[in-house]
Amino acid sequence: MKFKKRVKLSNKFYARDSKVVAKELLGKILVRVINDKILKSKIVETEAYYDEKDPASRACLNGDLRETMKMGAGIILVYGVHNNWLINFVTGNLGEASAVLIRALEPLNFEGSTKGPGLLTKSLKIDKNFHKNNLLDSNSLWVENCKNKTNFEIAESFRVGVKKDLSIKLRFYIKGNKWVSKKCIKDKNQKI
DNA sequence: CGCCAGATTGACT
DNA sequence: GTCAATCTGGCGG
Numbered sequence: 001m002k003f004k005k006r007v008k009l010s011n012k013f014y015a016r017d018s019k020v021v022a023k024e025l026l027g028k029i030l031v032r033v034i035n036d037k038i039l040k041s042k043i044v045e046t047e048a049y050y051d052e053k054d055p056a057s058r059a060c061l062n063g064d065l066r067e068t069m070k071m072g073a074g075i076i077l078v079y080g081v082h083n084n085w086l087i088n089f090v091t092g093n094l095g096e097a098s099a100v101l102i103r104a105l106e107p108l109n110f111e112g113s114t115k116g117p118g119l120l121t122k123s124l125k126i127d128k129n130f131h132k133n134n135l136l137d138s139n140s141l142w143v144e145n146c147k148n149k150t151n152f153e154i155a156e157s158f159r160v161g162v163k164k165d166l167s168i169k170l171r172f173y174i175k176g177n178k179w180v181s182k183k184c185i186k187d188k189n190q191k192i
Numbered sequence: 193c194g195c196c197a198g199a200t201t202g203a204c205t
Numbered sequence: 206g207t208c209a210a211t212c213t214g215g216c217g218g
Contacts, residue, residue, distance in 0.1 A: 082212085
């Protein structure tokens with residue numbers, strides 16, 4: 001009996017600069033298991049967050065979120081804001097605070113509203129219970145490489161919704177993908 | 193302890 | 206266009 005070769009992303013993948021990880025997560029497959037049902041979706045929009053020198057990052061605050069951001073590559077960080085759960089993957093080396101926010105997904109084998117960071121967590125039933133879980137161990141949530149190579153263009157812009165952004169572009173999305181969040185398509189905040 | 197702000201969304205004037 | 210919902214941590218009394 002032959003199993004499909006699992007191509008779950010490894011610790012090495014996440015243990016790099018969060019900007020690099022954010023960019024490379026585009027097109028990868030997020031797998032969520034709910035009661036033996038496997039929901040697969042493609043990651044189409046991400047944002048990178050850094051340590052204390054990033055004014056938009058929760059690492060600027062003392063507390064559990066900052067500590068979680070230092071827990072090492074592959075840890076899941078769930079952050080509640082404005083009545084929404086936002087999911088992040090911790091990146092970089094142990095002790096460094098950095099993470100990638102998942103902003104939008106394209107559902108592949110199910111119906112769901114996933115064009116936005118708060119919406120996708122609702123659709124996939126991701127909440128604070130996932131906080132501090134590990135993508136490398138979890139049997140209900142992980143990320144795989146895409147089997148079929150698909151060509152797409154990566155677009156970048158400044159981050160959405162943050163009051164104090166850095167001067168570099170840290171939001172990445174698949175150009176033309178209809179599941180990218182509205183704000184991202186409009187690029188309201190983007191300066192040319 | 194109370195009140196404010198924030199990486200959001202949806203409902204309503 | 207405005208506003209409120211919920212969680213976490215900063216800050217003032």
